[in-house]
Amino acid sequence: MNSQAPTLAVSTVIFALRATDSDEATPGTLWLPLVRRIREPFEGRWALPGGPIGGDESLADAAARNLLETTSLTSRYLEQLYAFGTVDRSPSQRVVSIVYWALVRPDEAERAAESENVRWFAADDLPSLAFDHNTIVEYALWRLRNKMEYSRIAHAFLGERFTLTQLREVYEAVLRKPLDPANFRRQIESTKSVVATDERLAGGRHRPPRLYRYNESFDLADNGPLPVL
Amino acid sequence: MNSQAPTLAVSTVIFALRATDSDEATPGTLWLPLVRRIREPFEGRWALPGGPIGGDESLADAAARNLLETTSLTSRYLEQLYAFGTVDRSPSQRVVSIVYWALVRPDEAERAAESENVRWFAADDLPSLAFDHNTIVEYALWRLRNKMEYSRIAHAFLGERFTLTQLREVYEAVLRKPLDPANFRRQIESTKSVVATDERLAGGRHRPPRLYRYNESFDLADNGPLPVL
DNA sequence: ATCAGTTCAAGTCAATTGCACCTTTACTCG
DNA sequence: CGAGTAAAGGTGCAATTGACTTGAACTGAT
Numbered sequence: 001m002n003s004q005a006p007t008l009a010v011s012t013v014i015f016a017l018r019a020t021d022s023d024e025a026t027p028g029t030l031w032l033p034l035v036r037r038i039r040e041p042f043e044g045r046w047a048l049p050g051g052p053i054g055g056d057e058s059l060a061d062a063a064a065r066n067l068l069e070t071t072s073l074t075s076r077y078l079e080q081l082y083a084f085g086t087v088d089r090s091p092s093q094r095v096v097s098i099v100y101w102a103l104v105r106p107d108e109a110e111r112a113a114e115s116e117n118v119r120w121f122a123a124d125d126l127p128s129l130a131f132d133h134n135t136i137v138e139y140a141l142w143r144l145r146n147k148m149e150y151s152r153i154a155h156a157f158l159g160e161r162f163t164l165t166q167l168r169e170v171y172e173a174v175l176r177k178p179l180d181p182a183n184f185r186r187q188i189e190s191t192k193s194v195v196a197t198d199e200r201l202a203g204g205r206h207r208p209p210r211l212y213r214y215n216e217s218f219d220l221a222d223n224g225p226l227p228v229l
Numbered sequence: 230m231n232s233q234a235p236t237l238a239v240s241t242v243i244f245a246l247r248a249t250d251s252d253e254a255t256p257g258t259l260w261l262p263l264v265r266r267i268r269e270p271f272e273g274r275w276a277l278p279g280g281p282i283g284g285d286e287s288l289a290d291a292a293a294r295n296l297l298e299t300t301s302l303t304s305r306y307l308e309q310l311y312a313f314g315t316v317d318r319s320p321s322q323r324v325v326s327i328v329y330w331a332l333v334r335p336d337e338a339e340r341a342a343e344s345e346n347v348r349w350f351a352a353d354d355l356p357s358l359a360f361d362h363n364t365i366v367e368y369a370l371w372r373l374r375n376k377m378e379y380s381r382i383a384h385a386f387l388g389e390r391f392t393l394t395q396l397r398e399v400y401e402a403v404l405r406k407p408l409d410p411a412n413f414r415r416q417i418e419s420t421k422s423v424v425a426t427d428e429r430l431a432g433g434r435h436r437p438p439r440l441y442r443y444n445e446s447f448d449l450a451d452n453g454p455l456p457v458l
Numbered sequence: 459a460t461c462a463g464t465t466c467a468a469g470t471c472a473a474t475t476g477c478a479c480c481t482t483t484a485c486t487c488g
Numbered sequence: 489c490g491a492g493t494a495a496a497g498g499t500g501c502a503a504t505t506g507a508c509t510t511g512a513a514c515t516g517a518t
Binding site (some may be wrong): 459461462463464465466467468469470471472473474476477478479480481482483484485486487488 | 495496503512515
C-alpha cells in the first residue's frame with residue numbers, strides 16, 4: 001500500500017471555434033490547444049495545459065494562471081469540470097487533477113501562437129494524449145454539448161457584437177447539426193439573453209444583418225449558488 | 230506567500246428522506262447526517278463527514294470509506310459534487326476538499342445510529358457548520374433539486390419495490406411542492422424508468438397500489454462518459 | 459352485509475410549446 | 489435596374505403539459 005499523499009494539480013480543457021483552414025465557407029469547427037510534454041512521463045506526447053497550485057491562489061486562479069503561462073491564453077469563461085483521481089492515471093506517481101474547462105473567443109484564441117510545443121487540434125480528431133487526457137477531453141466535450149442546450153454559454157465563443165447567424169453557427173458547430181434559422185431566432189429572442197443594437201453588418205451580398213450584444217444582466221452559465229470563482 | 234502544498238481531503242453530503250418525527254402523516258422531509266468535530270479548528274461544531282485520501286484508493290472509494298467509517302453508512306448512489314479550494318476556507322492550513330454527494334435509502338439510513346458525535350439534521354434548517362460546509366450543502370441541495378428534474382435519481386431514495394405514490398412523495402419532499410398524482414403517473418410511465426410488478430401493497434384502508442421496481446437497463450444519473458466510479 | 463372513506467387508475471380537454479415550412483423584406487452586386 | 493441572397497416574420501400541425509373529472513378497488517366501521 002502506497003501511503004504517500006497524492007500530488008495535486010490543475011489542468012484545463014480549452015475550446016475555441018476556428019474556421020477550417022482549407023474551406024473558408026464551412027461554419028467552423030471546434031478546436032483546442034494542447035501542449036507538448038517536455039519531460040517524463042509521456043515526454044513528447046500532447047497534453048492538456050496544467051500545473052501545480054500555488055499556496056496563495058484559488059483553484060480557478062491556478063487554472064487561469066497555468067493557462068496563461070503555458071499557452072498565453074486568457075478566457076472569459078472558466079468552469080470547473082471534474083476532479084480525476086484514480087490511482088493508475090499517472091505512472092509511478094499518484095496525481096489528483098482538478099480539471100477546468102474554458103471557452104475563448106476568436107480574438108483571444110489568436111494569442112495562442114502555434115509553436116513547437118503548442119498546437120491547435122480539432123476536437124473530434126485528437127491524437128493519443130498523455131495520461132487519461134483523452135478521457136478528460138471526451139467528458140469536457142460531453143459537458144459542453146450538454147450545457148449548450150440549456151444555457152447561454154455559446155456567447156462566450158463570440159466577440160462583443162455578433163449576428164444571430166454567427167450565434168447560430170456556434171451552436172451548429174458545437175452540436176454538429178443544422179438548426180432552423182427562423183426557429184433559432186425565435187428561441188434566442190424569447191430568452192432575452194441578447195440585446196439588439198441599431199448597428200448592422202454590411203459587406204455581404206445580401207440584406208445586412210442586425211448586430212446583437214450580450215444581455216449583461218443575464219446568467220449565462222446557470223451554475224447555481226456556487227461561490228464566485 | 231505560502232508555498233506549502235495544499236492538503237487534500239474528501240467530504241460527502243449525504244441525503245436521505247425520513248418521516249418528520251412529530252407527524253407521521255407528512256410525506257417526509259430531506260435529512261442529512263453530520264458529524265461533530267473532535268479537534269481544532271471548529272472543535273465541537275457539526276461538519277460533513279470526510280477525511281484524507283488513501284494511497285491505493287480512488288476519490289470515490291475514499292469518499293465511500295470515510296462515509297462508512299464516520300457514520301456507518303453505505304450508499305447506492307455516490308457522485309462527485311465539486312472541488313472546493315479557496316485559500317481561506319480553513320484557518321491556518323490550506324485544504325482542498327473534493328466533495329461527493331450521496332443518496333441513501335431508508336433501510337440504509339437506519340445504520341447511521343445517532344450518537345454524541347453523529348446526528349441527523351433537516352436539510353432546510355442547519356446550524357452554523359464548520360469551514361464552508363454550509364455553502365457546500367447549499368450547493369449540493371441545488372444540484373439535487375436540479376438533477377431531480379431531468380434524471381431519475383429519485384429512485385435512489387427508495388427500496389427495491391415501491392408504489393408510484395411513494396415515488397411521487399420523494400419528488401414532493403425534495404422539490405417542496407405538490408405534484409398532481411395523475412399527471413405524475415403519466416410522466417413516469419412514459420419514461421419506462423420503472424417496471425410494474427404484479428404485486429400490490431396491502432394494509433392501507435384503501436385500494437391497494439401496485440408495486441413497481443427500477444428498470445435496470447435505464448440510466449438513472451445521466452452523467453455522460455464519466456469513468457465508472 | 460352494507461356503507462363511508464380513501465386512493466388508485468384512467469380519461470378528457472384546453473393551453474402551451476416545439477418544430478417544419480412558407481412568405482416577405484431589404485440589401486448588394488453586376 | 490434586375491437577379492441573387494439571406495434576414496425577418498408568419499402559419500399550421502403535432503406533441504406535451506397541467507387542471508380537472510370519473511370510475512374502480514379496497515378497508516374499516518357501523
